[in-house]
Amino acid sequence: SQELEQSPQSLIVQEGKNLTINCTSSKTLYGLYWYKQKYGEGLIFLMMLQKGGEEKSHEKITAKLDEKKQQSSLHITASQPSHAGIYLCGADPIDGQNFVFGPGTRLSVLP
Amino acid sequence: KAGVTQTPRYLIKTRGQQVTLSCSPISGHRSVSWYQQTPGQGLQFLFEYFSETQRNKGNFPGRFSGRQFSNSRSEMNVSTLELGDSALYLCASSFTSGGAGEQFFGPGTRLTVL
Numbered sequence: 001s002q003e004l005e006q007s008p009q010s011l012i013v014q015e016g017k018n019l020t021i022n023c024t025s026s027k028t029l030y031g032l033y034w035y036k037q038k039y040g041e042g043l044i045f046l047m048m049l050q051k052g053g054e055e056k057s058h059e060k061i062t063a064k065l066d067e068k069k070q071q072s073s074l075h076i077t078a079s080q081p082s083h084a085g086i087y088l089c090g091a092d093p094i095d096g097q098n099f100v101f102g103p104g105t106r107l108s109v110l111p
Numbered sequence: 112k113a114g115v116t117q118t119p120r121y122l123i124k125t126r127g128q129q130v131t132l133s134c135s136p137i138s139g140h141r142s143v144s145w146y147q148q149t150p151g152q153g154l155q156f157l158f159e160y161f162s163e164t165q166r167n168k169g170n171f172p173g174r175f176s177g178r179q180f181s182n183s184r185s186e187m188n189v190s191t192l193e194l195g196d197s198a199l200y201l202c203a204s205s206f207t208s209g210g211a212g213e214q215f216f217g218p219g220t221r222l223t224v225l
Contacts, residue, residue: 033213042115042201042216088154098167099144099214101154 002027004089004102012108013079021074021105023089029069031092036085037104043088046074076107084109113138115204115217123223129190132220136183136204142166143185144214145177148199157200160185161208189222197224 003026013019023032031050035043047056049065049072056063060083062075076083089102116135124130136143145157156169160179177187183204189196199221203214 035216040199040219040221042218043203043214045213045215048213093167098156098159098169100156101146103153 001097002091002094002100004091004100006087006089006102006105008105009103010106010108012110015080015109015111016078019076019079019107021087021107023072023074023102025070025091027070027094029065029072029091030094032065032069032072033090033092034063034072034074035088035090037088038085046087079107079109081109081111083107115202115215117200117202117217117220119220120218121221121223123225124192125225126192126194128192129188130192130222132187132189132200132202132222134185134187134202134204134217136185136202137215140204140206140215141183142205142208143179143183144203144205145185145187146201146203147171148201148219149197154201157187159208166208192224194224197222 005024007022033048034046037043047063052067052069054065060077065072086104086106088104091100093099118133142161144159146154148154158177159167163179174190179185199219201216201219203216205214
């Protein structure tokens, strides 16, 4: 079955710093999603990537999907306290499997 | 458009009891998926309903069940509660079935089993 790994597990950065979160799949990705979750709340959709080499940006967040479609990165430029939360990657089901999420990366941004 | 709503937001039950959680999807969305989130296991897929039919089911015991009504609202039921059922239960709605495509999540129901 498909599994997603995320690194790092947690991250503490000073406000204004850049950071990158990685998501690696055990199988080829056909649809990769990035979500943000405030502790104990629902998930907020950030971006979806489908094509190898695809890159999308929204405000200060950029997500990329590698050419082989097995790894994605989420980059935040000039981080702010409002970026704090848990970032999860999710993947479209393949081979009859269900939608799967990575374990999440907990981001703290110190003012 | 109104977002996905879940009720109740918080619930406290004791072992052996049963519980029903409700989810109202975004208007026009016919797919509702349920997830369980715990610190140890992360976010795990429970099941998906599309047009009142269960389309997919995760690896959970039969104590976990659900249904979907003609207006796409969905309920999830857990019988004979165990301590390990304490979790945040999230539902997500989408226009298409099968998990492909953007899912919109509700705020979740936090279930505590004592």
